[in-house]
Amino acid sequence: MEQIDIKGLEVSVNGKKVLNGVDISVQRGKIHVLMGPNGSGKSTLANVIMGNPKYIVNAGSIKFDNEDILKLKVNERAKKGIFLAFQEPVEISGVNTMNFLVTAHTNLKGKNPELRKEIIKKMGELNLSELFLKRSLNEGFSGGEKKRFELLQVMLLNPKIAILDEIDSGMDVDSVRLLGEITKKLSKDTGFLMITHNENILDYIKPDIVSIMKDGKIIRSGDYQLIEQIKKEGYKQLI
Numbered sequence: 001m002e003q004i005d006i007k008g009l010e011v012s013v014n015g016k017k018v019l020n021g022v023d024i025s026v027q028r029g030k031i032h033v034l035m036g037p038n039g040s041g042k043s044t045l046a047n048v049i050m051g052n053p054k055y056i057v058n059a060g061s062i063k064f065d066n067e068d069i070l071k072l073k074v075n076e077r078a079k080k081g082i083f084l085a086f087q088e089p090v091e092i093s094g095v096n097t098m099n100f101l102v103t104a105h106t107n108l109k110g111k112n113p114e115l116r117k118e119i120i121k122k123m124g125e126l127n128l129s130e131l132f133l134k135r136s137l138n139e140g141f142s143g144g145e146k147k148r149f150e151l152l153q154v155m156l157l158n159p160k161i162a163i164l165d166e167i168d169s170g171m172d173v174d175s176v177r178l179l180g181e182i183t184k185k186l187s188k189d190t191g192f193l194m195i196t197h198n199e200n201i202l203d204y205i206k207p208d209i210v211s212i213m214k215d216g217k218i219i220r221s222g223d224y225q226l227i228e229q230i231k232k233e234g235y236k237q238l239i
């Protein structure tokens with residue numbers, strides 16, 4: 001089974017211990033929702049899985065397909081089929097959006113003469129105008145537009161495992177519905193680690209697993225009904 005397996009992960013950033021022994025796995029073809037209060041370490045976990053060198057792994061393991069990936073660089077992990085959609089996508093002045101998408105795709109999946117057409121078709125599904133392709137990546141895009149471009153990359157790159165870090169924040173109701181429907185469709189082939197605060201995502205997807213993180217640890221795991229409980233009672237009752 002293609003999956004990411006994380007055991008006993010301890011991580012620090014700028015000398016601060018942020019993850020204190022995290023066990024979690026993400027399976028291809030399944031949706032794992034990760035929730036939890038602000039500052040509990042969710043984005044840290046996402047960054048460490050992707051291999052951001054700012055984060056120091058002090059203990060534990062991250063395996064993908066039973067292979068230790070901790071020594072791999074970001075681009076090597078991407079080549080293996082791991083993708084991270086950022087909580088705060090950066091604006092990159094001077095990098096043309098179309099060129100960026102074509103380069104990313106070509107690096108990871110090889111040349112595809114139909115790519116332009118495919119990009120435009122998928123942008124249509126996301127209600128994004130073709131005009132964006134002429135602009136600098138993310139520059140002056142609204143919050144929701146940036147998030148839809150992150151989702152576009154998932155649709156184009158077809159990763160084995162996609163980590164979506166609060167991709168639904170800043171999205172309007174219609175875009176959240178679109179996100180839910182697209183994630184559900186893509187999850188036939190891709191495994192998702194979906195970090196979110198949005199309980200309404202349940203209206204569109206029933207995640208296979210829900211985990212709650214607090215103070216750098218997974219404090220609860222269960223099925224989608226855990227979200228119903230959070231919706232009613234908040235995190236405090238669980239903690």
Ligand SMILES: Nc1ncnc2c1ncn2[C@@H]1O[C@H](COP(=O)(O)OP(=O)(O)O)[C@@H](O)[C@H]1O
Nearest residue numbers: 013014016018037038039040041042043044045
């Ligand atoms: N670069 C950094 N330097 C110092 N502390 C950081 C850094 N990045 C994150 N942290 C701290 O680590 C904790 C977890 O942050 P984060 O992973 O962003 O949480 P979440 O995504 O769950 O809101 C927070 O207390 C945050 O302030």
Ligand SMILES: [Mg+2]
Nearest residue numbers: 042043044087
């Ligand atoms: Mg975060």
